[in-house]
Amino acid sequence: MHLPNGLVRSYSLVNAPGERHRYAIAVNRDESGRGGSRYMHDQLRVGQVLQISEPRDSFPLTEAASHSVFIAGGIGITPLWNMVQRLSQIGAPWSLHYSARTPEAAAFAEPIAELALRARGLVHMNYDGGMSSKRMDLAAIVASTPSYAHLYCCGPVRMLEAFETACADRDPALVHREYFAAPAVPQPAGATDQEFTVKLARTGKTIPVGANTSILDAVLKAGVDVSYSCMSGICGACVTSVLGGVPDHRDLVLSDAEKDSGETMLICCSRARSPELTLDL
Ligand code: FES
Incomplete structure (x- = not known):
């Protein structure tokens, strides 16, 4: 749902799969949610x-x-x-x-x-x-x-x-x-995220991803229009094809087999194990 106030939210379709004339969702009012x-x-x-x-x-x-x-x-x-x-x-x-x-x-x-x-x-x-x-x-x-x-x-x-x-x-x-919400995953003692670069295959542009920046933020900053919603690795909206390099998967959406294949990644939370990633963007 792309709401008029700019928020993007994902909800489950709740109607039976054979029902084709409408999409039905159920939204619980969450006072402590993000709005x-x-x-x-x-x-x-x-x-x-x-x-x-x-x-x-x-x-x-x-x-x-x-x-x-x-x-x-x-x-x-x-x-x-x-x-x-x-x-x-x-x-x-x-x-x-x-x-x-x-x-x-x-x-x-x-x-x-x-x-x-x-x-x-x-x-x-x-x-x-x-x-x-x-x-x-x-x-x-x-x-x-x-x-x-x-x-x-x-x-x-x-x-x-x-x-x-x-x-x-x-x-x-x-x-x-x-x-619905990402669990808190404690960072191992002494661990820090490394900088790496992302190559955007469709334009050939290369952009740096800092230690404290997500790929999604870096890509948006570079002016590339990509889909996203939860920004915490739980909705799957930002799934992106990987054309080169080794992703460091940190999401809760892809299966182990999908992660092992390295063919796609969720760019809001996952990072790189190789110095460079090439994405289909
Ligand atoms: S924006 Fe939801 S998984 Fe990336």
Whole structure:
């Protein structure tokens, strides 16, 4: 969403994949967020025309999985709800563990429960009232999931970190998560980011990237128009093809296999392991 006030925000499409006449999103008003949801709740009006960019899939569903387990916290249900609908459409088995503060705060709880009755799905709701003692036991959920199942999680950082820990021994190809906010990653003691240069293949221009600057900032400063949104490696908007050099991936979007291939990188947070990178810009 390219909002009239200049903010760019990414939201999950929540409608079933077969529905082609509209895009549906759900926006939770976040008082402590960076302002996008507050703007949308307070300023946008029915009938207003907004600019959007093409939908992008940085959190894909493996439809062929013999079992899929979804774990959602709060508004983290949004990227998972259309996956649930899709698996139901094709008759694939799934289960959903969905935690919210209260029943009133649980988006889509009723249609999800209805779908579970009609389809090969199972829904486990958890209402924690904001109390840590009533949080979902992710370790127990993961431990009770067969090793061949695909696991998906979206929710607050705390939940995603518990999910990562619970899945540490699982095949990474079967573990999927989407972050709303980047977790704090402590820099190892004494570590500093090195300077490097970026060559822009389409113009041949070479630009320096300082130790305290991101590639995205350097590229924007050079007057190149690139897509971006979260600026913290969680939305995938700034994905860029790498034509030369070795990226130092620091995002939470690309899979390990994609990172190992070195073919693309997220330029808002990732850096370079080689003195120069050549990007398809
Ligand atoms: S702008 Fe969101 S991942 Fe780079």
